[in-house]
Amino acid sequence: MARNAVSVPFAADRDVPALIVKFGDYPLHHGGVGAIRSLGRLGVPVYAITEDPYTPAAASRYLRRAFVWPTSGTEEAGHLVEGLLRIGRRIGRPTVLVPTDEEAAVLIAEHQDDLADAFLFPRVDPGLPRRLASKQGLHELCAEHGVPSPSAAFPQSHGDVEAFARTARFPVVAKNREAFVRRRRPAVNGTTRITTREGLLALARDWGEEPGVILQEYLPREEAEDWIVHACFGADATPLAMFTGVKVRSWPPHAGMTASAYVVENPELADLAARFVKQIGFSGIVDLDLRFDRRDGQYKLLDFNPRMGAQFRLFESDAGVDVVRAMHLDLTGRAVPEGEQRTGHRFVVENIDLPALLAYRRSGYTTPHAPARASGTELAWLAGDDPMPFLTMVARCVRPGAKHLYQLWRTGRRGAATGSGGG
Template sequence: MPCALDRSVPGLIVKIGDYPLHHGGVGAIRSLGRLGVPMYAVTEDRWTPAALSRYLTRAFVWPTTGSEQPERLVEGLLRIGRAIGRPTVLLPTDEEAAVLIAEHADVLAADGRFLFPRADPELPRRLASKQGLHELCAEHGVPTPEAAFPATFADVKAFAVSGRFPVVAKNREAFERREKPAVGGTTRIEGPRELLALAPSWGPRPGVVLQEYLPREHAEDWIVHAYVDSRSTPLALFTGVKVRSWPPHAGMTACAYAVDNKELAQMAAQFIKRIGFSGIVDLDWRFDRRDGRYKLLDFNPRMGAQFRLFENRAGADVVRAQHLDLTGREVPEAEQIADRRFLVENIDLPALLAYRRGGYTTPHAPAGPSGTELAWAARDDMRPFFTMLARCVRPGAAHLYQLWRARKR
């Protein structure tokens, strides 16, 4: 039975930066829009998939880069709020938007214009920071991969001499990855020579974390999505296993299954409670078979792009749970739908080819799905799918060509 949402309170998808092909925003528009909630979204232009969803009431075209002054971004949100004209639930789709909302909560919540979970205003920035998260994990006894945070090029050179390889390089801070990213995304570095070849482009103050690489043959990728109330109590919490990602083993989820994991759910809930977070979270964990521990890789203080993988038998996902809670309605308790599958059409094809070539499988993946949620295609809302195809044909063809060249060698 579907959740009974308050249709008088709209939702607004908030994003900072240029990434028009974001299926998480489309998923949130559909999730609430199908239940009659008016949906609005910040978009890069009028031809993004989100802007063309049948469930979107209005797209606010507002190109941003993440390098703007916070005051300008806040004023832009307030201007959108005035145009909507009634209290609106905010749904950030990236770390920068989540940090901005938390750090300017008093202004954004004035007069009840925007509704969003309230917590320590400094916490989302700390969680979005790889170094901040690493410190929180150490403080609360949560396993996490070993990591180094070089402050200078000399630190990088020292790591090249004494560090263990391979490592994974990631951008360290939110906002900095938009303004001056050190790496284009999660980047595996095989050895000292490769590290020293990359490091000069990072500048005198490298904004990277060099994180221990957990070998895929000894690891499993798990995800936790939750909505947590003002008392840091999960009102909806789901666990699943990632089967494929793109780029392989390091990038965005391409295929995943909902798999109940009570041990991991308890670990995540305890950590969230200890740090006092409130809102939607997307956590990436890796199970290291060598020592039998789940290690926290990323804590995203906002909805994950693949959140529609998860739904409980009462029809609640994390976005619906937040809307229900912030509008004073009860979030229905029920077990998660097991073996549900999520596929991202534009990246799963190259990911599938890459994983088959590598012979990698995920032991906890079900033999078959109980149902499949596609990121883009939906019978009742096909325009985002066709728009996605039109915008990604060229890069998609380039990826497939690269894979074909690799197989021919």
């Protein structure tokens, strides 16, 4: 048995490698490390695109090779496609693509025919991932298919913002309309809660005549719960693996990346996600964020990420299947074993959960559906069989990481005047 094999009741195709594709510039990405470990432990050869040779992903013992290719996600599509094809030629055999950000997922979908000879990936409507990654596109799809989502406005001019401010019920939430804008010049820093008409107009002065924002109904955290769905769907949009969980903490607080979450069984939520994906005809891996609004008893879809989520390793069935393994099995013609999710299992992102924990304790916020005690814990970075990504993360965090957390804290403090941090 190979050094990196694990005992599971199925066999992955070790002749078909995988390539972790990330175009955004954020070296401390635990999701990529999780995907490398997940497939590598099955004996699948795993390659990854990395910003430099010293990222945590590049340090994993389960990585066959890192292709150092600094990108931002804003490059011309032709340049990125050619770069992927060049990597495919170097690997030398058909390879499963595992996108970890929207830029990668959208590029793969929109250039399927160019990439099909070198790579394996789920085939979808070429325009669907871009529409799902867009706040406006997702809102329109939800309305079209009867899926609850927060009410929203999409101002096309500064005058539209002023008109909205005259009639809106505050607080409201402002978000960047398109996912890709975060790599360029975002109108707002993440999810921004705005408490007053004056605060909105002051913030809007920097948006120009064509605001790239969505102004959305605020769902108060005191009356809401944050839920997540991770799933993999086959070619006919049938779920191959489906998991539900509740987010306990995020960083920045209440609006950022998952810092801690639990697996919680939620058949209603799983059914909602499966029906929506079937209606839109998506196949592949999805990461959904929903907020349960206790005021009306509805799960409202906030984000539909048409790719692997960074916290996907929270979810694994008792058959040893997670969404990345499910996709690799499916694309290589193997059956995906059925199994139950590990209810009560916990996921913790070590480098952001401590500040998140302190912030949540100060706010007094708790998640009612979080188990009192975890049945097990999956750490994002630290793994006994693969310690180097954790050590590399720590080394990169010592100075720049502290500065980054400080900047995030300052962003939250600056937003207090307009209410940054909710959503």
